[in-house]
Amino acid sequence: MSDDWPLFEVFIRARSGLEHKHVGSLHAADARMAIEHARDVYTRRQEGVSIWVVRSSEIVASDPEEAEALFEPARDKVYRHPTFYAIPEEVKNL
Amino acid sequence: MYTQALDSPTPEGRPATAGGSAALAGRFEERIERDEKIEPKDWMPEAYRQTLIRQISQHAHSEIVGMLPEGNWITRAPSLRRKAVLIAKVQDEGGHGMYLYSAAETLGVARSEMLEQLLDGRAKYSSIFNYPTLTWADVGAIGWLVDGAAIMNQIPICRCSYGPYARAMVRICKEESFHQRQGFEIMLALARGTAEQRAMAQDALNRWWWPSLMMFGPSDASSTHTAQSMRWRIKRFTNDELRQKFVDITVPQAEFLGLTVPDPALRWDEAGQHYLTGPIDWSEFKAVLQGNGPCNQERLQARRAAHEAGAWVREAAAAYAAKHGGRGAQPRSAADTTSQRAEAPRHE
Numbered sequence: 169m170s171d172d173w174p175l176f177e178v179f180i181r182a183r184s185g186l187e188h189k190h191v192g193s194l195h196a197a198d199a200r201m202a203i204e205h206a207r208d209v210y211t212r213r214q215e216g217v218s219i220w221v222v223r224s225s226e227i228v229a230s231d232p233e234e235a236e237a238l239f240e241p242a243r244d245k246v247y248r249h250p251t252f253y254a255i256p257e258e259v260k261n262l
Numbered sequence: 263m264y265t266q267a268l269d270s271p272t273p274e275g276r277p278a279t280a281g282g283s284a285a286l287a288g289r290f291e292e293r294i295e296r297d298e299k300i301e302p303k304d305w306m307p308e309a310y311r312q313t314l315i316r317q318i319s320q321h322a323h324s325e326i327v328g329m330l331p332e333g334n335w336i337t338r339a340p341s342l343r344r345k346a347v348l349i350a351k352v353q354d355e356g357g358h359g360m361y362l363y364s365a366a367e368t369l370g371v372a373r374s375e376m377l378e379q380l381l382d383g384r385a386k387y388s389s390i391f392n393y394p395t396l397t398w399a400d401v402g403a404i405g406w407l408v409d410g411a412a413i414m415n416q417i418p419i420c421r422c423s424y425g426p427y428a429r430a431m432v433r434i435c436k437e438e439s440f441h442q443r444q445g446f447e448i449m450l451a452l453a454r455g456t457a458e459q460r461a462m463a464q465d466a467l468n469r470w471w472w473p474s475l476m477m478f479g480p481s482d483a484s485s486t487h488t489a490q491s492m493r494w495r496i497k498r499f500t501n502d503e504l505r506q507k508f509v510d511i512t513v514p515q516a517e518f519l520g521l522t523v524p525d526p527a528l529r530w531d532e533a534g535q536h537y538l539t540g541p542i543d544w545s546e547f548k549a550v551l552q553g554n555g556p557c558n559q560e561r562l563q564a565r566r567a568a569h570e571a572g573a574w575v576r577e578a579a580a581a582y583a584a585k586h587g588g589r590g591a592q593p594r595s596a597a598d599t600t601s602q603r604a605e606a607p608r609h610e
Contacts, residue, residue, distance in 0.1 A: 192364050198586065198590035199588060199589045232304050
């Protein structure tokens, strides 16, 4: 129904040492054009030093309806956090 | 820039449960109540989806059409500095349109469909862009007043319940404040200039003041969407509340410039601590929205011409992409360059 160019998701590394982070999406005829468009659309103020683009159709996402089944099991496992353990105050460096 | 509350028909009459069970609708309402963000794949009532598609696409169209009145002055900006700034600003507006179209697409509407609606005149965009930019002072007045009004409108949308729209607005608002400041700076330069320059600044204020107030949309009494949009936390303030805030901060700025707000009824209300304006001519607003503003035809013609003139580029890019498997020309890597240089003597 649509004669749009394919949709790409854009990930930008703000500066070296940081991970690439999703910033948005755009249409482009091919991957090279997607990078050029991402440069113009998402880095006009030095927001990045590196760009990744990937076709949106290639992204596999979890289903929000399954969120409970996927993420609920972690909810009652507070013992995975350091604050779960009571240590006397006089003990140092723990 | 530029969202505007526009009243146009929507399927809001439909019950919130259309297309989903009452349980899903209940859970949705609870999430809104808790100020949780709704994300693209989450269940949402059809009317919520349609309201957002309408609002976000109108907002995107406004950014795109908004490039035209200011673009008109790029070649005639009075200095290289002003020209560089204006190009950057107009480019930002294009970028803002892109963020917003992307946000609208997450709701299931195609980019090409939105574009088609704009080009064939079905879609609405902010009425302000159907006014002409007659002098350089208009570029100043647009930045100061129109972007100022837009910021006032847009800051609350950063907290909108729909995640992609809220995120686009955060980005836009960050970029927007230079727009307003550069506009005020232009006005200030003119206001401190010759008598002729001051007159030019006053004339621009005269022409842009009322259309800027209309950018906030119809008064609360006649705004049909406000209540539902506020329940859904798409909107956080009513049109009149935002308009009042804008008037309260802008009148002192006009005074600083030594310019006169073109409203003989304007007065400070000591009891309410607000500036009260005279009545807004809503018949003008309606006429412009219905396509009878000074530049409606011209704006759409410019968009159509740009779209048609670019057709061969889009076709060529698509053909090139098909030929190269969708990756496009890769930049030559540093290693390639080095090895070719090393091998060059052998080919000679």
